[in-house]
Amino acid sequence: MLVAGAIGKCIGCRLCSFYAGLLSQNLAGLNCSCVRIDYHADVDSFTLAIDPGSSLGKKDFEKIVKLCPRQCLEIAS
Amino acid sequence: MLKSGRILFVNTDSVQAEAKIQPELSDSIGGLAQAVALSSLYPQARFIFSLGPLTGFIPFCSFGCGYYFIESSWQSCYWGGLFPSALKMAGYDALVLSGESSGSFNLGISSQTVRFGADLVGDIFPQERYSSHMTYTGSQFVIDGRMVLSSKPAYALKKIGISRIFIQGDACVPVSDGEELCLIIEDLLGKTRLLATLPGQNHSCFLCPAGCEQADSVFSRHTSPLGSCLVACPLAQPIFNDNGLVFSCLRALGYSYNHDQITRVEKFVSSYL
Known part of the structure; x- marks a missing residue:
């Protein structure tokens, strides 16, 4: 599973999950089950997780990370 | 295609909910104009929460318009956060509440079901991308645990008998032109510098990277007719003054409004602002 972890600057705009939803649905729809956001109240941040079964590749992930206006994502694995 | 005109009607007297497709409302674009049209069609309505065509899909357009009946007149307010986007992702363009119940209803809304119940606690799962809640805490309505609804719309909601609304935006929403989007x-x-606010560290509205100081505000009025129909953030008005950009956004989501339609709606809502 590819995971992008928030590193403390996240303000919860959820652009990353929206964008990942767009990309992983082959630009056909949103709310796909293969993208998930987990909220960590203890550190007030989000983790974006993409199911390995999704069509997203490394390039897509780099796009998502680049899109984050707060630059708070990184590719964790 | 997003142009569904799917409206959710909830009545607390009969404890019933019904979703209806009303394509004739699409001429009103959305937001305040749609709310006014709904209040004419359904005079028994007491609180209308109306979304714009871009709500939940375009940055700085994650607001909704609350249109409520109080002191013998209709008034409006605007708020963002996740609530409007969650309603859109549940597949609705507006929520129409009616009734006058002494009870205290919790209302759970998803794309397929509406649940009522005083004992309906319904955990909200913040990890879900499109879930949101509004809860009466004894003195005020708090949206997503941070944004406080002002006293008049709160009173209107309470009078209907609503104590809590939680929304699970679980529909799969097709996008007409995702690449363009x-x-x-x-x-x-790239236009965030045009926002009439400075970036802050607050939780932002859906798709907005500002996290501005006003992120926890409920705006009592909107100054731009088109902005009130798109339900754009009032602080992003300079961005949506660009008609070319507005048409691009509408087109990418499958709407085909022309200039005349937009001008007509702008004139219509001017008197309500």
């Missing part, structure tokens, strides 16, 4: 999003994110 990605380009528009990137373009809009």
Whole structure:
């Protein structure tokens, strides 16, 4: 599973999950089950997780990370 | 295609909910104009929460318009956060509440079901991308645990007998031109300098990277007729003054409004602002 972890600057705009939803649905729809956001109240941040079964590749992930206006994502694995 | 005109009607007297498709409302674009049209069609309505065509898909357009009946007249307010986007992702363009119940209803809304119940606690799962809640805490309505609804709309909601609304935006929403939408999003994110606010560290509204000081505010009025129909963030008005950009956004989501339609609606809502 590819995971992008928030590193403390996240303000919860959820652009990353929206964008990942767009990309992983082959630009056909949103709310796909293969993208998930987990909220960590203890550190007030989000983790974006993409199911390995999704069509997203490394390039897509780099796009998502680049899109984050707060630059708070990184590719964790 | 997003142009569904799907409206959710909830009545607390009969404890019933019904979703209806009303394509004739699409001429009103959305937001305040749609709310006014709904209040004419359904005079028994007491609180209308109306979304715009871009709500939940375009940065700085994650607001909704609350239109409520109080002191013998209709008044409006606007708020963002996740609530409007969650309603859109549940597949609705507006929520119409009616009734006058002494009870205290919790209302759970998803794309397929509406649940009522005083004992309906319904955990909200913040990890879900499109879930949101509004809860009466004994003195005020708090949206997503941070945004406080002002006293008049709160009173109107309480009078209907609503104590809590939680929304699970679990519908799969098709996008007409996703590739174009990605380009528009990137373009809009480059215009954040035009926002009438400075970036802050607050939780932001859905798709907005500002996290501004006003992120926890409920705006009592909107100054731009088109902005009130798109339900754009009032602080982003300079961005949506660009008609070309507005048409690009509408087109990417499958709407085909022409200039005359927009001008007509702008004139219509001017008297309500």
